[in-house]
Amino acid sequence: MLATAKSGGCTSSSCGSSAKPDDMDSAIWEKIKDHPCFSEEAHHYFARMHVAVAPACNIQCNYCNRKYDCANESRPGVVSEKLTPEQALRKVMAVANEVPQLSVLGIAGPGDACYDWKKTKATFEQVAREIPDIKLCISTNGLALPDHVAELADMNVDHVTITINMVDPEVGAKIYPWIFYDHRRYTGIEAARILHKRQMLGLEMLTARGILTKINSVMIPDINDEHLIEVNKWVKERGAFLHNVMPLISDPAHGAYYGLTGQRGPNAMELKALQDRLEGGAKLMRHCRQCRADAVGLLVSDRGQEFTLDQIPGEVTYDPSKREAYREVVARERGDHVAAKSAATRMVKAAGSGKSLLIAVATKGGGRVNEHFGHSKEFQIYEASPTGISFVGHRKVEQYCRGGWGEDATLDGVIAALAGIDIVLCAKIGDCPKDQLTGAGIRAMDAYGYDYIETAISALYTAEFGVEPLAATA
């Protein structure tokens, strides 16, 4: 639960605070307020799980090879075991009993949820009967999507992700070697043209039904990076709710075409630079973790390996009590956090400094600086600037400290992953890693351990630029 919180509860300053952005429609807020992917704010509190019931796919992307599987590997398309809808139901109930943060069930392959439709539909129908309040979510390449939009609406699927990497078939032909559509295989420009038309049609149909759509785009340097500006315009015009520009993951060991031919992915700063250029267009998602098709838990930590079928009892009965109790705690904590956040933003703006800071935060959820430096498998990246405090992404790292000891080689990797970062905030850090970070030009501090992230950043920002912190009141 939120046991790491230093303070909480419904303080007088926070009572009645709502996390709903002022410019957001209440009906939309109701749909996203506990969806960790559709709301950055919600991802500090709520968890998703994917069930790998849809292995078949109707297209080939040059970056995807679903045959390669590794339990330690966290990337899309990877799973340890494929499930039948009945096994998936058992797993969802077992997870719901153990992970109180669970709010969303997604089907993200490992192939395509709309192409492997019968299993997707059977899974959703069975789960919705047992756990009616769970949100249902799918991820698709869009080719088969228009055939199923009406059924998605009937099943109350409020959230759909379409992967759209191009709106120009010339670009598409460099990403997709073939598609399988209407009982035959298409290649080259013709394949990309059909895929493009189906993706646009699917998006328009979802928008017409009020289903929230997130667009995933894989950023592939020199193939579609500049072109994603055009993609962002097209999807915004057709009502996309979010645009998630994700980096290509490319490694020859994964066996995908791009990895084998040396196509590189972007580094963290290149990704951020493109995302910054896209600001002002379709709203960006910057907190995607590119999860496995069997991921479980808060986005910050994948607990999927705790819930393989051999660890789940043969019969499971859903008990809603833990999820209900957690929601009550979150409702209180969240109001407190919102009030703290707006006070922090005011402080940063009032500092009147023209400068920016890039800050890496070690956290295990709840919106607080509450993870030890050496235990972190990722850092959440925030930018404090004259416009306020914003979440700008995350950097995955190898856990530096295992069993009380830190490996120098691992620390070198962590430092490399933190390139461009000014300050690291964590709950605890030893002298040795702190000195090495300092040597690399990155300051690390644990003075703000267990504070809300934004509260810590505002105190740091004002201290940094020589302005007295303002009273954190409304």
Ligand SMILES: C[S@@+](CC[C@H](N)C(=O)[O-])C[C@H]1O[C@@H](n2cnc3c(N)ncnc32)[C@H](O)[C@@H]1O
């Ligand atoms: C595995 S796919 C499953 C859903 C569906 N077939 C699709 O492509 O949207 C989930 C997401 O992972 C992305 N993905 C797969 N392999 C990737 C890679 N090597 N690098 C970055 N993203 C990748 C896909 O583009 C898609 O957005």
Ligand code: SF4
């Ligand atoms: S559509 Fe999805 S599952 Fe199919 S090849 Fe592309 S990334 Fe992989």
Ligand code: SF4
């Ligand atoms: S891959 Fe991204 S959008 Fe999908 S569940 Fe993970 S964080 Fe959410």
